[in-house]
Amino acid sequence: MRRWIVLVVMLIVMVGLTIWTTSVGDIGIFHAFTYADIFTHTKDHLIMVFWAVLIAVIVGVPLGTLVTRPGFSRISPLVLGGANIGQSIPSLAIIAIMATLPFSLFFFDFGFNRETAIVALFIYGLLPIVRNSYASMNNINPALIESARGMGMTRWQIIRKIELPLAMPVIMTGIRVSTVITVGTAELAVLVGGKGLGTITFTGVFAREVLLIIQGAAPTAFLAVSLGIILESIEKWITPRGMKIKVKNS
C-alpha cells in the first residue's frame, strides 16, 4: 500500500514537472518544447521501447529455455555470460558502437537512424529476459515433468502446457525489468538518430538549461514508472491462481 502511494505521488510529480516546464514558454534564449513536441517524442520513445523489448522477448525466452534443455546445458554459461556482458558494457558505449557500424545487416541499415537505436536497446534489454527465462524454466519441479512425460505428453506439450505456464510469472518479471531499463536507456537513442524524449533532454544538456533537461526527463520517468505498474498488474493477472496459494501441510 505504502509503495502504491509513493508510486502515485511520483507520477503526479512527473506530470506536474512536465506541465510546469512546458508552460514557462521561454527558457533562457530557448523556447520550451510544446505539448505537441512532447507527444511526438513520447510516441517515438514508446515505439523504440516496444520494438526493442518485443525482439528481446522473441529472442530471449526461447534462448533462455533452450539452454535449460539437456544437451544444451553446456552452452548455458556462454549464453548467460554473453547476455551479462551485453549489459555490463555501458549503454552509451553500445549506442556509440552501433552508431559507428557503417554496414547493413539483414534489413537493418546501421546508420544514423531509429533501427540502429532499437538494435542497441534490444541488446541492452536482453539480459533480464534471458536470465529470468533460464532461471524459471530450470527451476521447475522435476516431479511435474516426470508426471507429464509419464502420462504421454510430448516434449512440446510439456513446454507449452506445464513449463511455460509455471515459468510465466518469473519471465514476466524479466520483461518488466527489461522494459523499465529500456525506457531509461532509450534517452540515449537520440545520439544515433533515434529521436524520442532524449531529443528534449539532450537539447537541455547541450544548452545547459536544467528546465529543458527536466522537460525531457520527467515524461521519461513517468513512462518508466507507469509501464512498470502496468506490467506488474499483468504479471499478477496471468499468474495462475493455484500458484498464489500457499502449500497446505499434512
Added chain:
Amino acid sequence: MIKLEKVTKVYADGTKAVDEMSFEVDQGELCVFLGPSGCGKTTTMKMINRLIPITGGNIYIDGVDNTKINASELRRNIGYAIQEIGLFTHMTVGQNIETVPVLKGWSKSRRRERAEELLELVRMKPSEFIDKYPNELSGGQRQRVGVARALGTDPPILLMDEPFGAIDPINRVELQSEFLKIQQKIKKTIIFVTHDIYEAIKMGDRIALMKDGKLVQYDTPANLLYRPKDEFVEGFVGADRALKGLQLLRVKEVMTGTYATAKMGEKTEVVRERMEKEGIDWLPVVDNSGRFTGGVSISDLTGGRAKTVKDVITPSEAKSDINAVLNEALSLMLSSGLKTLPIVVEDNRLAGILTFDAIQETLHEAVKTGGTK
C-alpha cells in the same frame, strides 16, 4: 498382460541397474516390486512405459513389444503415479485429472463427467474438490487425486512408484485399504513399487523380490513368507513372519459371525442373564436396525434395577471394517484395550466380533500349514 524377457539396463555411467529380469504379470493382477533401495525397482518399472530406454531384452504388453509402440501413445494407455505425486500446481484438481483425456481428445463434457466419476471413486466429493488447486489439499487428498489422475482414461495398466511413500503411517494404511477396494472394482493390471514389506504383503497378489538388479523370488505373499527361496528372502522377510502373515488375512476370515448382542431397549436383567448363560462379560449393543452403537460389560449391569441397556451403554468408537486386514484390527484391539472387537459392514451394521483367541488360533494354523488359505 505384461511380460518381461531378460530385461537389462546399463546406465551411461556403467551401472548395471537391472540384470536379465524375466517374469509375467497377469491381467488384473497387482504385482509388487519389492526390494531394498537401489535394487532396480524404479528402473524396471520405468522401462515398461519407456521413460527409461531398455538396454537389453524385451518387454511385451499384451503380446506387443513396447518399443514398437509410439512412446507417447504407449504412456497414454498406461496410468502413472509417483511418490512425489507431481500434480500440476497451476491446474485445478479437475484439470489435473483430465490431463490424459485432453491428450486423447475427449470432449469437454465427457472429460468432466469422467473427472467427477474418478473423484467419487477415490472418495472425494466432486462438487467440493473439482475446482480446488493442489496446494489447497492435504497430503492424503493430493495422493488420491494422483491416483484418480492415473486412472484418467481408464487405462488397463497402472504403474505406481511408492505411491503412498510420502504419507504418514496412519493415513497410509487407510489409503492402502481404500486402494485395494478400488482395485477390486476396477481390476487393473498394476505394478506397485515399494520397499515396505508390510505394504507389499498387504497389496500384492504377487511379489517380485529384487536384489542388485536381479529377480530373487517371484511369488505370492504367502509363499514369500512361508517358503522363502533363499537366505536373502528369509532375511528380508524377517523373523516375525507369523506376525507379517496377519497382513494376508482379512477380518472376515477370522471373525465370529453369529454372536449374542444386546438391544438398546432391553432390560439389563435380561441381558445379564444372557451373558451369564454364554459365559462372557461383554456384549455389543445394536439399535433396532442392527447398527452397532456401543457395548455393555457385566460390571455395568450389576446393581441397578429395572434399567434398560440404553442407560448403561458405553458408546464405542473402536470397531473394524469386515474387509480390514487382520493386523490392523489387531493393533486396534491392542491400542483400545478391547478383548473383543466389534466388526461392522456398510452402514455401521454389526456383522460379528473378533477375539484374541480367534487370531491366535489362525496364526497357529498359518505357521503349521505354510500360509495356504
